Amino acid sequence: xxxxxxxxxxxxxxxxxxxxxxxxxxxxxxxxxxxxxxxxxxxxxxxxxxxxxxxxxxxxxxxxxxxxxxxxxxxxxxxxxxxxxxxxxxxxxxxxxxxxxxxxxxxxxxxxxxxxxxxxxxxxxxxxxxxxxxxxxxxxxxxxxxxxxxxxxxxxxxxxxxxxxxxxxxxxxxxxxxxxxxxxxxxxxxxxxxxxxxxxxxxxxxxxxxxxxxxxxxxxxxxxxxxxxxxxxxxxxxxxxxxxxxxxxxxxxxxxxxxxxxxxxxxxxxxxxxxxxxxxxxxxxxxxxxxxxxxxxxxxxxxxxxxxxxxxxxxxxxxxxxxxxxxxxxxxxxxxxxxxxxxxxxxxxxxxxxxxxxxxxxxxxxxxxxxxxxxxxxxxxxxxxxx
Amino acid sequence: xxxxxxxxxxxxxxxxxxxxxxxxxxxxxxxxxxxxxxxxxxxxxxxxxxxxxxxxxxxxxxxxxxxxxxxxxxxxxxxxxxxxxxxxxxxxxxxxxxxxxxxxxxxxxxxxxxxxxxxxxxxxxxxxxxxxxxxxxxxxxxxxxxxxxxxxxxxxxxxxxxxxxxxxxxxxxxxxxxxxxxxxxxxxxxxxxxxxxxxxxxxxxxxxxxxxxxxxxxxxxxxxxxxxxxxxxxxxxxxxxxxxxxxxxxxxxxxxxxxxxxxxxxxxxxxxxxxxxxxxxxxxxxxxxxxxxxxxxxxxxxxxxxxxxxxxxxxxxxxxxxxxxxxxxxxxxxxxxxxxxxxxxxxxxxxxxxxxxxxxxxxxxxxxxxxxxxxxxxxxxxxxxxxxxxxxxxxxxxxxxxxxxxxxxxxxxxxxxxxxxxxxxxxxxxxxxxxxxxxxxxxxxxxxxxxxxxxxxxxxxxxxxxxxxxxxxxxxxxxxxxxxxxxxxxxxxxxxxxxxxxxxxxxxxxxxxxxxxxxxxxxxxxxxxxxxxxxxxxxxxxxxxxxxxxxxxxxxxxxxxxxxxxxxxxxxxxxxxxxxxxxxxxxxxxxxxxxx
Numbered sequence: 002x003x004x005x006x007x008x009x010x011x012x013x014x015x016x017x018x019x020x021x022x023x024x025x026x027x028x029x030x031x032x033x034x035x036x037x038x039x040x041x042x043x044x045x046x047x048x049x050x051x052x053x054x055x056x057x058x059x060x061x062x063x064x065x066x067x068x069x070x071x072x073x074x075x076x077x078x079x080x081x082x083x084x085x086x087x088x089x090x091x092x093x094x095x096x097x098x099x100x101x102x103x104x105x106x107x108x109x110x111x112x113x114x115x116x117x118x119x120x121x122x123x124x125x126x127x128x129x130x131x132x133x134x135x136x137x138x139x140x141x142x143x144x145x146x147x148x149x150x151x152x153x154x155x156x157x158x159x160x161x162x163x164x165x166x167x168x169x170x171x172x173x174x175x176x177x178x179x180x181x182x183x184x185x186x187x188x189x190x191x192x193x194x195x196x197x198x199x200x201x202x203x204x205x206x207x208x209x210x211x212x213x214x215x216x217x218x219x220x221x222x223x224x225x226x227x228x229x230x231x232x233x234x235x236x237x238x239x240x241x242x243x244x245x246x247x248x249x250x251x252x253x254x255x256x257x258x259x260x261x262x263x264x265x266x267x268x269x270x271x272x273x274x275x276x277x278x279x280x281x282x283x284x285x286x287x288x289x290x291x292x293x294x295x296x297x298x299x300x301x302x303x304x305x306x307x308x309x310x311x312x313x314x315x316x317x318x319x320x321x322x323x324x325x326x327x328x329x330x331x332x333x334x335x336x337x338x339x340x341x342x343x344x345x346x347x348x349x350x351x352x353x354x355x356x357x358x359x360x361x362x363x364x365x366x367x368x369x370x371x372x373x374x375x376x377x378x379x380x381x382x383x384x385x386x387x388x
Numbered sequence: 389x390x391x392x393x394x395x396x397x398x399x400x401x402x403x404x405x406x407x408x409x410x411x412x413x414x415x416x417x418x419x420x421x422x423x424x425x426x427x428x429x430x431x432x433x434x435x436x437x438x439x440x441x442x443x444x445x446x447x448x449x450x451x452x453x454x455x456x457x458x459x460x461x462x463x464x465x466x467x468x469x470x471x472x473x474x475x476x477x478x479x480x481x482x483x484x485x486x487x488x489x490x491x492x493x494x495x496x497x498x499x500x501x502x503x504x505x506x507x508x509x510x511x512x513x514x515x516x517x518x519x520x521x522x523x524x525x526x527x528x529x530x531x532x533x534x535x536x537x538x539x540x541x542x543x544x545x546x547x548x549x550x551x552x553x554x555x556x557x558x559x560x561x562x563x564x565x566x567x568x569x570x571x572x573x574x575x576x577x578x579x580x581x582x583x584x585x586x587x588x589x590x591x592x593x594x595x596x597x598x599x600x601x602x603x604x605x606x607x608x609x610x611x612x613x614x615x616x617x618x619x620x621x622x623x624x625x626x627x628x629x630x631x632x633x634x635x636x637x638x639x640x641x642x643x644x645x646x647x648x649x650x651x652x653x654x655x656x657x658x659x660x661x662x663x664x665x666x667x668x669x670x671x672x673x674x675x676x677x678x679x680x681x682x683x684x685x686x687x688x689x690x691x692x693x694x695x696x697x698x699x700x701x702x703x704x705x706x707x708x709x710x711x712x713x714x715x716x717x718x719x720x721x722x723x724x725x726x727x728x729x730x731x732x733x734x735x736x737x738x739x740x741x742x743x744x745x746x747x748x749x750x751x752x753x754x755x756x757x758x759x760x761x762x763x764x765x766x767x768x769x770x771x772x773x774x775x776x777x778x779x780x781x782x783x784x785x786x787x788x789x790x791x792x793x794x795x796x797x798x799x800x801x802x803x804x805x806x807x808x809x810x811x812x813x814x815x816x817x818x819x820x821x822x823x824x825x826x827x828x829x830x831x832x833x834x835x836x837x838x839x840x841x842x843x844x845x846x847x848x849x850x851x852x853x854x855x856x857x858x859x860x861x862x863x864x865x866x867x868x869x870x871x872x873x874x875x876x877x878x879x880x881x882x883x884x885x886x887x888x889x890x891x892x893x894x895x896x897x898x899x900x901x902x903x904x905x906x907x908x909x910x911x912x913x914x915x916x917x918x919x920x921x922x923x924x925x926x927x928x929x930x931x932x933x934x935x936x937x938x939x940x941x942x943x944x945x946x947x948x949x950x951x952x953x954x955x956x957x958x959x960x961x962x963x964x965x966x967x968x969x970x971x972x973x974x975x976x977x978x979x980x981x982x983x984x
Binding site for chain 1: 432433434435436437438440447448449451454455456469472473476477480481483484513514515517520540541543559560562563564565566567
């Protein structure tokens with residue numbers, strides 16, 4: 002796989018366009034054109050799962066129901082991710098613009114921003130920005146409306162169907178799928194739910210055209226992405242980079258010279274050890290990420306890192322399905338027992354098998370992805386788990 | 389016509405209607421997929437993950453209970469991957485479960501235990517999590533025991549309480565490893581809006597929700613030579629008891645039940661059906677009296693529609709949620725409580741027994757009856773009218789304990805007095821039955837003629853539709869009832885408290901204009917009661933209801949007012965329906981309860 006060089010991009014935060022003009026231009030496109038533009042760009046969801054955004058919009062636009070919704074998933078809960086907060090602080094109008102364009106494409110009159118409970122401090126500013134946005138929309142002649150809803154601090158509510166349940170005033174528990182949100186989402190109506198960043202890219206693609214975006218990145222991972230860089234790095238922060246670089250390139254730029262592992266994609270992502278930096282591409286062909294990039298240097302205990310993650314999942318599982326609720330407890334108790342010598346090292350294999358089962362039997366993405374960090378850390382740092 | 393889809397399960401082609409789940413499609417092929425959270429009466433949860441199967445082309449296993457069959461789908465239900473996954477899931481459930489099986493009331497009747505046994509789980513794979521938990525047992529309710537250490541969080545009870553009963557006493561609290569099934573503010577069951585209906589108990593796959601059993605107390609009474617122990621049996625017990633003793637759903641076991649009770653050692657084997665007939669006399673008269681006061685005397689204080697008051701789950705529901713309608717309730721006690729009040733008065737006098745020595749036991753399809761028996765309102769005989777209420781299931785346990793081979797018993801009759809009954813009484817056990825029985829008597833009382841339905845079967849009020857309406861026009865009435873000439877008596881029937889809620893809302897909004905409404909707290913009426921054999925499913929309820937109507941058709945007397953013992957008790961003891969003595973012993977009033 003050819004390694005893209007590290008390239009900084011400035012699409013998300015750049016203000017070198019006149020917002021109202023971009024919005025007018027986008028909203029003047031036909032719904033077919035909008036969807037084609039997004040499909041052609043190759044944009045995939047920036048929340049982590051990477052579903053092609055254009056397809057989501059297309060499926061929802063094909064639904065004949067008159068009531069549809071656009072939902073912006075701003076429940077940024079993945080450990081190590083903080084880019085949506087920055088986007089909503091600096092360029093909220095672009096997020097709203099993406100929602101309005103989506104609304105036009107699918108035939109929705111209402112959009113909702115579901116904001117993470119811990120981001121309550123952003124609420125007043127977002128509401129102010131929304132007022133301004135609605136005024137601009139009115140001037141353009143659109144009656145699309147965006148509403149702001151607050152989460153209450155549960156990680157699981159970032160899972161789209163749990164998010165809908167929460168929006169509807171219910172306990173945030175994931176639903177059975179199918180049906181998918183494009184058919185039955187918020188209030189069981191066809192719904193597009195996109196991550197904050199995805200919506201901004203969709204909006205910007207309407208301005209720069211699909212080609213410019215498509216030209217960036219690799220075959221599986223088009224365009225650029227906003228990364229939240231944290232951990233053992235001299236330059237933590239938010240960076241918009243072209244997709245497709247190797248971890249080696251990434252670590253050269255952001256590491257402290259002693260990086261032993263990078264956790265890509267947060268607690269639900271993968272841990273890549275130093276020896277695999279060179280061959281690991283950051284993108285859907287390698288390790289996908291919703292943005293979280295946590296660097297660990299040799300002073301860190303990977304046992305502690307893993308224990309922290311499983312503790313997080315143990316607490317943040319909604320608790321409804323068996324593999325996730327009990328599996329997380331077993332993984333935690335299991336690594337503790339091995340560390341204390343109460344269980345033999347072979348018990349780690351049983352736990353790996355359990356994690357594999359969780360991956361294929363859990364009801365939603367949360368339980369299914371616990372195995373990502375668990376297996377990659379146990380596989381690569383087995384001796385740290387035992388001694 | 390619904391579209392069909394074709395799929396392949398374990399190599400066998402099957403066509404099913406679109407929307408059918410993989411689980412149901414497999415059932416069609418007689419392929420058994422294990423389930424825990426799934427229940428035919430409830431919405432699909434898909435949370436236990438025991439029913440996972442492999443779908444070709446899918447990266448993960450799918451929950452067969454929640455996955456709709458689709459065209460061309462290829463499913464494997466018994467692969468290495470599926471087997472391992474199910475094993476893991478059951479092992480995980482066991483690790484969180486207090487598997488103290490020999491000390492569990494549900495021992496040998498537990499769905500988790502069955503699965504563990506099927507999988508031959510002898511060595512636990514994972515760490516026992518129970519010592520790390522702070523599980524609670526709530527034993528304070530007279531009806532239901534809730535033991536969190538046995539709970540597998542399948543949420544059947546939560547869905548039952550919400551979907552079937554519109555009560556939502558049980559809900560999910562907390563998340564992650566602390567997730568549990570709990571009540572409002574984690575208050576004990578007796579102190580929340582719970583109707584004690586026991587539908588949750590009937591659906592709980594493990595021993596997390598069980599009835600509070602009084603088996604030992606009943607034995608103690610029986611063994612006490614100084615006690616005269618009498619037993620009454622509710623209408624719906626005689627068509628369900630057999631299920632817990634190896635017989636098919638829908639088996640009528642009235643005679644065997646009477647025989648077994650005698651063998652257990654009860655001093656007198658009597659029948660709630662007797663007081664069911666009596667209820668019709670009292671309630672029918674009450675209805676006609678209310679109609680007269682409302683229609684002739686224009687008495688504004690008379691509340692219509694009149695609601696039936698036989699179902700203790702329904703009574704508690706209305707006390708909590710519709711207290712403003714308490715005056716619409718018939719003042720009649722339930723048949724159980726009429727029986728109780730008469731047992732320690734009329735029966736005691738006739739038999740010359742000191743009522744203080746009588747222990748009055750009831751066999752009920754119901755867990756709410758335990759609560760009802762303990763109500764302070766129910767002491768009009770000067771004693772607690774009914775001492776011990778046990779369920780159909782508890783009786784089955786006692787019969788097994790006594791070593792009785794139930795199926796081989798010859799039929800026996802109930803004792804007298806208070807053992808005689810009619811077909812009208814037995815149909816109390818099915819939804820619509822009280823209404824039908826009341827109409828058979830009231831119509832005849834008013835017109836002098838039998839109800840104008842073939843074989844007395846008022847089919848309009850039968851069936852399993854959630855809410856049913858029927859009206860009967862009263863024509864050519866007897867002179868005493870001339871004010872009812874031409875009146876169309878409007879009635880409605882609801883079963884299951886969600887349907888009761890629906891009918892109450894319609895009445896509240898003024899959209900419904902009934903004279904008489906029958907409400908039974910449980911789906912299907914008492915045949916589907918919370919104390920009935922487990923499982924109870926739509927199919928089983930249908931079979932039990934059929935049996936009830938067969939039993940009715942087979943009775944010599946099918947109208948309550950023709951019950952000779954009923955005629956006798958009015959002559960000897962009560963005087964007349966709604967008379968002074970009736971008021972004292974057979975009627976009561978209920979009081980508002982808090983809404984939260």
